[in-house]
Amino acid sequence: MDDSNPPSTPPAPDAVRTLASIAPVARQSVVDAVSDRLRGEVLSGRLRPGTRLPSERELSLALGVNRLTLRASLARLEALGLVTTRHGAGTVVASWRERAGLEMLGTLVRGLKVAEPAWHELVRSSLEIRRILAAEAVALAAERHTDEDLLAIGACAQVLRDHVDDPVAFARADLAFMRAVCKAARNVGLELFLNTFARWPDEHPQLVAALYDDCCVSAELYPAVMDLIKSRNGAAARALTRRTLEERDEAWSRRHPPPAPLGVPDHPLAKTPKSFRERKAERRA
Amino acid sequence: MDDSNPPSTPPAPDAVRTLASIAPVARQSVVDAVSDRLRGEVLSGRLRPGTRLPSERELSLALGVNRLTLRASLARLEALGLVTTRHGAGTVVASWRERAGLEMLGTLVRGLKVAEPAWHELVRSSLEIRRILAAEAVALAAERHTDEDLLAIGACAQVLRDHVDDPVAFARADLAFMRAVCKAARNVGLELFLNTFARWPDEHPQLVAALYDDCCVSAELYPAVMDLIKSRNGAAARALTRRTLEERDEAWSRRHPPPAPLGVPDHPLAKTPKSFRERKAERRA
DNA sequence: GAGGTTAACTGGTTCAACCACTCCAAGGGA
DNA sequence: TCCCTTGGAGTGGTTGAACCAGTTAACCTC
Numbered sequence: 001m002d003d004s005n006p007p008s009t010p011p012a013p014d015a016v017r018t019l020a021s022i023a024p025v026a027r028q029s030v031v032d033a034v035s036d037r038l039r040g041e042v043l044s045g046r047l048r049p050g051t052r053l054p055s056e057r058e059l060s061l062a063l064g065v066n067r068l069t070l071r072a073s074l075a076r077l078e079a080l081g082l083v084t085t086r087h088g089a090g091t092v093v094a095s096w097r098e099r100a101g102l103e104m105l106g107t108l109v110r111g112l113k114v115a116e117p118a119w120h121e122l123v124r125s126s127l128e129i130r131r132i133l134a135a136e137a138v139a140l141a142a143e144r145h146t147d148e149d150l151l152a153i154g155a156c157a158q159v160l161r162d163h164v165d166d167p168v169a170f171a172r173a174d175l176a177f178m179r180a181v182c183k184a185a186r187n188v189g190l191e192l193f194l195n196t197f198a199r200w201p202d203e204h205p206q207l208v209a210a211l212y213d214d215c216c217v218s219a220e221l222y223p224a225v226m227d228l229i230k231s232r233n234g235a236a237a238r239a240l241t242r243r244t245l246e247e248r249d250e251a252w253s254r255r256h257p258p259p260a261p262l263g264v265p266d267h268p269l270a271k272t273p274k275s276f277r278e279r280k281a282e283r284r285a
Numbered sequence: 286m287d288d289s290n291p292p293s294t295p296p297a298p299d300a301v302r303t304l305a306s307i308a309p310v311a312r313q314s315v316v317d318a319v320s321d322r323l324r325g326e327v328l329s330g331r332l333r334p335g336t337r338l339p340s341e342r343e344l345s346l347a348l349g350v351n352r353l354t355l356r357a358s359l360a361r362l363e364a365l366g367l368v369t370t371r372h373g374a375g376t377v378v379a380s381w382r383e384r385a386g387l388e389m390l391g392t393l394v395r396g397l398k399v400a401e402p403a404w405h406e407l408v409r410s411s412l413e414i415r416r417i418l419a420a421e422a423v424a425l426a427a428e429r430h431t432d433e434d435l436l437a438i439g440a441c442a443q444v445l446r447d448h449v450d451d452p453v454a455f456a457r458a459d460l461a462f463m464r465a466v467c468k469a470a471r472n473v474g475l476e477l478f479l480n481t482f483a484r485w486p487d488e489h490p491q492l493v494a495a496l497y498d499d500c501c502v503s504a505e506l507y508p509a510v511m512d513l514i515k516s517r518n519g520a521a522a523r524a525l526t527r528r529t530l531e532e533r534d535e536a537w538s539r540r541h542p543p544p545a546p547l548g549v550p551d552h553p554l555a556k557t558p559k560s561f562r563e564r565k566a567e568r569r570a
Numbered sequence: 571g572a573g574g575t576t577a578a579c580t581g582g583t584t585c586a587a588c589c590a591c592t593c594c595a596a597g598g599g600a
Numbered sequence: 601t602c603c604c605t606t607g608g609a610g611t612g613g614t615t616g617a618a619c620c621a622g623t624t625a626a627c628c629t630c
Contacts, residue, residue: 029372029613055580066615068353071581072360079364081480087314088580088622098464101388102477122473129474132421140413179383188407189414192387195366314582340611351584356612373591373611 030065035073042082042093043111049095080104102196106204120258131245133193137178139238140185142229149184156180157222170215171201171208177222218248315350320358327367327378328396334380365389387481391489405543416530418478422463424523425470427514434469441465442507455500456486456493503533
């Protein structure tokens with residue numbers, strides 16, 4: 001997994017505004033490094049579900065970090081549903097397909113190389129999920145929105161036009177638009193559902209840039225969506241939104257054609273970043 | 286928030302199978318206790334978004350735990366999207382509506398009292414989300430399933446008939462059925478989506494018992510769902526599944542009528558039918 | 571062999587100390 | 601006066617060692 005980690009740090013201070021697109025250097029805490037490493041081992045399949053990890057004392061020694069630091073990493077992995085820990089018994093690798101949440105989808109995509117077959121498979125899944133969320137949110141919003149909701153949605157649509165040149169910025173605006181729609185849908189679950197994607201521009205900018213590469217075209221869809229909401233016809237809004245987005249996603253697939261279909265036995269997630277503190281670990285040994 | 290925490294410990298050893306529904310006593314680690322406490326403060330609104338928490342040193346002193354223990358709790362809350370921490374700057378309460386994931390839905394429901402207006406609101410959201418997931422999974426499964434998928438789905442449907450007397454056990458079987466459908470749908474995102482609900486029987490048994498109180502009736506729906514999948518007509522499967530589940534959920538709402546809408550603070554004759562396993566739930570508490 | 575005991579694991583918690591980062595106000599320069 | 605540098609105080613991050621608590625399995629007794 002190539003972890004060219006996104007900043008996730010606060011925006012740059014205003015002093016350096018002169019240089020247009022300067023980004024803060026990616027810093028990674030020890031806990032981040034260890035949990036990224038272990039996460040990669042699990043998601044790549046090198047650590048199979050059911051495998052018992054070495055004891056915390058052993059593993060921390062092998063990784064060259066303090067046991068408490070390792071514990072923090074393992075706690076993070078457990079929160080993601082990648083391992084399960086039992087007092088006195090040990091830590092075992094869980095089956096992420098059966099335990100992890102939707103937020104793992106972005107992480108999975110990032111772990112793959114662009115244009116690999118598995119990458120297309122996962123991106124297709126992501127597009128389908130996004131489509132489902134959008135269609136349902138628009139349908140429920142059509143049935144339940146108030147005039148205030150329409151104003152909020154309209155304001156978000158206005159912002160969208162200012163970002164047709166930058167896919168990541170457009171993605172943020174699109175997500176803000178969707179948030180307004182979800183609020184109009186009067187369903188907390190939909191908002192929480194959306195939150196999973198709302199983190200993507202920060203955490204997976206490359207993926208978002210690929211997904212929103214047609215922003216100048218799809219920007220024209222939003223007025224139509226607003227009309228659907230105004231119509232107060234939930235079923236029609238659902239059907240039309242679905243069909244429109246299906247067309248958009250098919251166009252995306254045509255722009256990003258999958259590589260040679262089969263033959264290559266190759267399996268996902270080739271490489272680990274590895275070697276953060278390995279020198280330190282070796283020094284001890 | 287009343288945290289009558291579910292066990293979440295491994296299933297009871299087979300030695301005690303004689304006593305039918307014995308459950309392991311609920312044990313809670315210090316980290317669990319602290320994070321549950323803080324989570325309640327955030328979700329209840331007593332700690333508002335933007336509020337800066339006291340420093341770790343102060344807070345750990347106030348709570349009577351070690352700073353490292355508190356740190357583990359805060360890390361858990363950060364993974365849930367309830368707080369954000371910045372090195373050197375402090376920890377502030379985040380807006381869970383804009384940060385938390387779908388897994389927070391169950392926690393939110395559990396934090397409310399049954400039959401409260403807000404409780405009905407959240408359960409309605411949960412039912413809608415479940416409906417969306419089911420309709421899409423069935424539709425995609427209809428388009429993409431193989432013969433092996435049908436066998437697996439049929440096996441799960443068989444198991445469902447054995448649990449029409451216990452809502453929680455029925456819920457587990459229903460989720461296993463849905464997992465088989467999601468696998469047939471060839472969409473990893475749907476599986477991850479489902480995982481959010483798959484944890485509910487363990488983490489929120491009371492909520493699950495309420496949602497699946499009609500299991501003996503809805504058990505009859507599964508053969509129809511299988512026929513829809515076999516039809517290989519995705520659009521029709523989606524529409525029919527949606528309509529069927531809408532009817533089921535409306536029946537649920539009739540069985541669990543919301544309390545007096547407004548004006549009347551509370552009046553005695555409201556009374557909900559309910560009370561299946563409440564004795565069991567009370568015994569645990 | 572069945573049952574209970576014990577010892578060697580495992581993870582959970584605490585302590586004290588130090589490192590790294592952020593913030594802001596006091597100070598010095600223009 | 602204004603700007604900017606520069607501390608220092610306070611924040612979270614990491615470490616080491618020690619001990620508590622739960623699990624497991626080998627072992628011993630009967």
